[in-house]
Amino acid sequence: MKVLIASPYLAVMRGNSLTALRIQRSIQALQTSTDMNIDVIDYHTTESINEAYDFLHILNPVRFIQSPLLKQIQQLAIHYGVTFTGTDVNEHLDHHDSRVVDLLNKASFITVFHNQARDKVVNFSPEVANNVHVVPQGFYRLEEPYSVHGTIDTAKLLEQLQRDRQEGFRVAVLPAGIRKVKRVPWAIELVTRFNQRNQQKLKLYIVGPTIEQEEQAKIELQIHKSQDVTYLGELPQGIVLKIVEHADVLLNSSSSEGQSIAIIEAFHMRTPVVASKCPGNEQMIIHGKNGYLFLNESEFVESLQRIICDQSKTEELVDEAYRIAQMNYSAMHEAKQYLALYKADLCSSGALTQVNLSRTCSVEI
Numbered sequence: 131m132k133v134l135i136a137s138p139y140l141a142v143m144r145g146n147s148l149t150a151l152r153i154q155r156s157i158q159a160l161q162t163s164t165d166m167n168i169d170v171i172d173y174h175t176t177e178s179i180n181e182a183y184d185f186l187h188i189l190n191p192v193r194f195i196q197s198p199l200l201k202q203i204q205q206l207a208i209h210y211g212v213t214f215t216g217t218d219v220n221e222h223l224d225h226h227d228s229r230v231v232d233l234l235n236k237a238s239f240i241t242v243f244h245n246q247a248r249d250k251v252v253n254f255s256p257e258v259a260n261n262v263h264v265v266p267q268g269f270y271r272l273e274e275p276y277s278v279h280g281t282i283d284t285a286k287l288l289e290q291l292q293r294d295r296q297e298g299f300r301v302a303v304l305p306a307g308i309r310k311v312k313r314v315p316w317a318i319e320l321v322t323r324f325n326q327r328n329q330q331k332l333k334l335y336i337v338g339p340t341i342e343q344e345e346q347a348k349i350e351l352q353i354h355k356s357q358d359v360t361y362l363g364e365l366p367q368g369i370v371l372k373i374v375e376h377a378d379v380l381l382n383s384s385s386s387e388g389q390s391i392a393i394i395e396a397f398h399m400r401t402p403v404v405a406s407k408c409p410g411n412e413q414m415i416i417h418g419k420n421g422y423l424f425l426n427e428s429e430f431v432e433s434l435q436r437i438i439c440d441q442s443k444t445e446e447l448v449d450e451a452y453r454i455a456q457m458n459y460s461a462m463h464e465a466k467q468y469l470a471l472y473k474a475d476l477c478s479s480g481a482l483t484q485v486n487l488s489r490t491c492s493v494e495i
Contacts, residue, residue: 133168133472134179136199137189140172142339143364144307145391146189146215152270153187156465173197179208185238185472186210192218195229209475211239213265216388217311219247220409223254234258238475241265241468243389244413265468267389268461269398272367282362284369291333291376299333299358300438303377303401305370305392306384308349309341313406317383318352318359320430325358328431330438332358334381335373339364375399379437387411393421397455400448404433420451 137150154168171179173188177198186203188194191212203210212233219242223230234240234255240262242248252259291301302321306312314336321334336359340346353359362373374380380396380403387410394414396403403421405411415421422433437444 131166131476132183133185133187134183135168135170135187136173137170138174138193143367148391149215149267150189151272152461153465153468156270156461157469160465160469173199178202183208184476188212190215190218191233192222192230195233209238211471212237213241214247214251219250220386231255239263239471243267246409246413265464266458267391267394268459268464269394269455270461282365282369284372288376294333299331300378302332302334302379302381303337303373304334304381305337307338307341308346310345311385313383313385315348315352317381318349320427322356324431324434334359336361337365337370337373371395374401377401379404382406382411384408394455394459397451400452402437402444402448420447420454
């Protein structure tokens with residue numbers, strides 16, 4: 131069985147690229163035989179599929195319709211499934227063209243990360259309701275550095291975090307690609323005003339690639355005026371996880387999320403989370419149980435003060451977050467669900483040989 135996962139932005143460390151690699155490597159780890167081959171491509175930079183594949187798994191279908199691969203899969207009649215990953219369902223679905231509807235109608239499966247996203251897809255296209263599956267993302271450590279666009283001396287950085295604490299600061303980390311939907315300038319404003327008005331101060335470290343230059347220019351201007359905010363740029367996942375693990379709090383300021391991998395990582399690292407109340411985050415965080423949600427500055431301040439002032443409550447918070455992460459955000463469980471969906475399509479379509487059917491088509495979705 132040959133499967134191709136098609137993702138945008140594969141060259142940088144973003145949610146789509148991490149999802150593609152996580153699914154690929156987790157399924158490969160599940161397979162003990164050699165009859166499963168999974169490749170990953172960036173459909174923004176790939177003009178044609180040169181090998182024969184049994185199945186195509188498309189991440190972010192709204193962006194995929196802009197890819198030259200769309201015409202090819204239509205011509206070759208390749209079976210495919212689609213996964214909505216965040217901005218596509220929260221921001222772009224309302225501005226679709228007819229090709230999105232056609233892509234969904236002909237998909238072997240449609241997956242989303244949570245029920246809120248499922249409702250949006252079904253409201254958009256009721257005829258696909260029975261074909262939409264909820265498959266949460268899982269926590270996964272890439273075995274080797276993924277991002278080649280940035281690096282840092284990890285030991286020196288962790289020493290800096292320790293010095294920040296010795297100077298009386300709490301360390302906050304905001305993992306986010308710099309683009310408008312992440313509202314990084316707002317996060318900087320919130321931290322700056324918090325430090326101006328509270329005895330307990332924060333040091334904010336922002337980690338992620340520059341995606342929109344206009345947003346990058348805004349935060350550079352803000353950082354120039356503040357000694358309490360540092361932009362580290364794009365870093366390998368292993369270093370980001372180290373920062374999250376050693377931070378006192380993980381911040382998320384997005385206007386919408388698919389399902390934040392950074393929050394999942396914080397849950398596993400037992401780092402408390404303070405996140406904006408928005409689509410996606412609301413599906414992950416129960417306010418006061420496994421994290422805090424905020425709509426405005428006063429709620430942001432209140433959430434931070436709870437973490438800073440009530441250590442016992444914070445320990446309960448991260449314990450519950452870790453428990454939920456272990457139960458709901460497993461990369462192996464995610465891989466098993468996708469493997470079942472791949473095999474179900476191939477078995478029903480007759481794409482597999484009779485020799486393979488007996489050991490492949492016994493699947494559960």
